[in-house]
Amino acid sequence: MNKSRNRYALWGMAFTSTCVLFFASSLRHFLYQSTAWDLGIFDQAIFLISQDKPPISSFLDAHILGDHAALIFYPLALFYKIYASVYWLLMIQAITLSLGAIPIYQLAKQANIKDQLALTLSGVYLLYPLIFNLNLFDFHPDVIALPALLWAIFAAKKRSLIGFIIALLIVCSCKGILGLTVASLGIWLWLEKNYLYGAIAFILGSSWFLIASKVIIPFFTHNPESINRHLSRYSYLGNSYLEIFQNFWLKPGLLGGGLFNGTNLGYLLLLLIPLIWGLKPRYLLPLIAALPALLMNLLANDEGQKDLLHQYSLPILPFLLLVVINTVAAQKSWLQRPRWILLWALVCFFALAKVGYFTNRYLSSWDTWQATNQAIAAITTEGGVLTSAEIAPHLTHRPLVKLAVNGSENLDLGQFDYILLNRRHPGWESSPALVSSFLTKVEGDRRFQKIYEQEDVILFQK
Numbered sequence: 001m002n003k004s005r006n007r008y009a010l011w012g013m014a015f016t017s018t019c020v021l022f023f024a025s026s027l028r029h030f031l032y033q034s035t036a037w038d039l040g041i042f043d044q045a046i047f048l049i050s051q052d053k054p055p056i057s058s059f060l061d062a063h064i065l066g067d068h069a070a071l072i073f074y075p076l077a078l079f080y081k082i083y084a085s086v087y088w089l090l091m092i093q094a095i096t097l098s099l100g101a102i103p104i105y106q107l108a109k110q111a112n113i114k115d116q117l118a119l120t121l122s123g124v125y126l127l128y129p130l131i132f133n134l135n136l137f138d139f140h141p142d143v144i145a146l147p148a149l150l151w152a153i154f155a156a157k158k159r160s161l162i163g164f165i166i167a168l169l170i171v172c173s174c175k176g177i178l179g180l181t182v183a184s185l186g187i188w189l190w191l192e193k194n195y196l197y198g199a200i201a202f203i204l205g206s207s208w209f210l211i212a213s214k215v216i217i218p219f220f221t222h223n224p225e226s227i228n229r230h231l232s233r234y235s236y237l238g239n240s241y242l243e244i245f246q247n248f249w250l251k252p253g254l255l256g257g258g259l260f261n262g263t264n265l266g267y268l269l270l271l272l273i274p275l276i277w278g279l280k281p282r283y284l285l286p287l288i289a290a291l292p293a294l295l296m297n298l299l300a301n302d303e304g305q306k307d308l309l310h311q312y313s314l315p316i317l318p319f320l321l322l323v324v325i326n327t328v329a330a331q332k333s334w335l336q337r338p339r340w341i342l343l344w345a346l347v348c349f350f351a352l353a354k355v356g357y358f359t360n361r362y363l364s365s366w367d368t369w370q371a372t373n374q375a376i377a378a379i380t381t382e383g384g385v386l387t388s389a390e391i392a393p394h395l396t397h398r399p400l401v402k403l404a405v406n407g408s409e410n411l412d413l414g415q416f417d418y419i420l421l422n423r424r425h426p427g428w429e430s431s432p433a434l435v436s437s438f439l440t441k442v443e444g445d446r447r448f449q450k451i452y453e454q455e456d457v458i459l460f461q462k
Contacts, residue, residue, distance in 0.1 A: 010101065010102065013122060013123060021135045024132070029393065041060060044057060046076050063220035076088075103154045125346070134311055137272065168200070168201060176208065176213055183206040184199050271316065283330065290315060375457050375458075381417060384401070384415055404426075404434065420460075422437050
């Protein structure tokens with residue numbers, strides 16, 4: 001009876017979390033707060049795959065596999081064949097993030113933790129601020145890798161070889177860079193004396209990373225150096241991966257300065273505080289698997305990699321939770337009663353999760369919401385569109401969408417059938433001056449005529 005009750009409670013938690021996360025991300029999208037980077041990029045690519053067309057992103061001007069070698073987009077396109085809607089991605093994201101609670105419970109039980117405490121740890125996972133915040137940040141295939149990593153760990157401990165390999169293949173299909181996490185997972189398993197599973201993970205992960213970075217991404221971008229496009233985040237360490245590697249040994253001061261600074265201290269506090277009650281040095285070995293993601297975040301000069309808002313910290317979370325599980329199993333955690341653990345999780349959630357965005361930031365363009373809806377309804381064909389980053393994800397079921405953002409001033413307007421701009425709320429990487437300059441150009445172009453204007457929302461059609 002207790003097992004059945006716990007199972008219902010666990011699935012009830014996951015279902016409730018799915019509903020909350022899906023509602024939150026859908027409401028954000030409904031309020032025109034999602035953006036082209038990255039929801040628009042992925043929605044357009046998956047839509048084109050579902051239509052049996054080459055998934056060339058008009059935002060990236062490249063095949064979607066040239067972005068991060070995310071093969072997972074192809075099976076995701078099957079949902080779009082049923083009905084093409086961006087809400088599939090938001091639902092899949094909510095489901096996969098919530099399903100992570102299931103392997104957390106299984107791992108806790110595997111460590112001989114009592115049922116109530118195991119359920120509590122699943123709740124701690126669901127209340128970890130990154131889960132809610134990342135769910136709000138558009139859509140990223142990385143979220144599918146999160147429960148897959150947890151299942152891979154569970155399968156390795158259970159010696160379920162087929163389940164382990166399937167889980168690792170899912171992780172790798174989400175992003176080429178995750179091959180490094182899989183390889184590091186193999187190193188940790190090897191140190192745990194799980195030699196077969198460790199070797200499989202290391203070989204699979206390192207092989208996939210090399211294939212993705214040296215074959216797939218260069219092939220689909222037609223640029224052998226395309227993998228270097230992220231080097232700007234580490235430019236202070238060198239101008240190439242080889243130079244960065246050399247500087248690790250020849251100029252340790254550069255590395256030290258990149259690692260030990262106030263920004264990184266703040267990031268580590270954000271990352272660790274929600275789980276600090278269950279982190280003890282003796283049980284930190286699983287964090288070996290998190291080192292690639294953690295080091296990349298610490299060394300980057302991009303602040304987006306040092307918060308609980310973006311996807312970059314996601315590969316670290318499973319291994320932090322594994323440390324907590326091991327600490328709790330040894331009865332060495334600072335908090336041991338479920339009520340106090342949940343109270344701390346709730347305090348951290350409301351302190352760090354961006355629930356408050358719905359009362360201020362996400363209502364910033366509410367005054368033009370109805371006009372934007374009406375303008376979008378007037379776009380009746382799949383012709384090319386020029387618009388803002390916030391409107392774009394509502395119009396990406398077409399081959400061509402471009403953004404009216406800084407740097408786009410010289411775009412050829414003739415390639416578009418529609419131009420939709422919001423003068424009152426120009427959007428991400430735009431300004432009233434930029435919108436005005438586009439309006440001046442379009443109004444002077446005889447190919448276009450204004451078909452809608454209301455509340456500073458203006459639509460032109462060719």
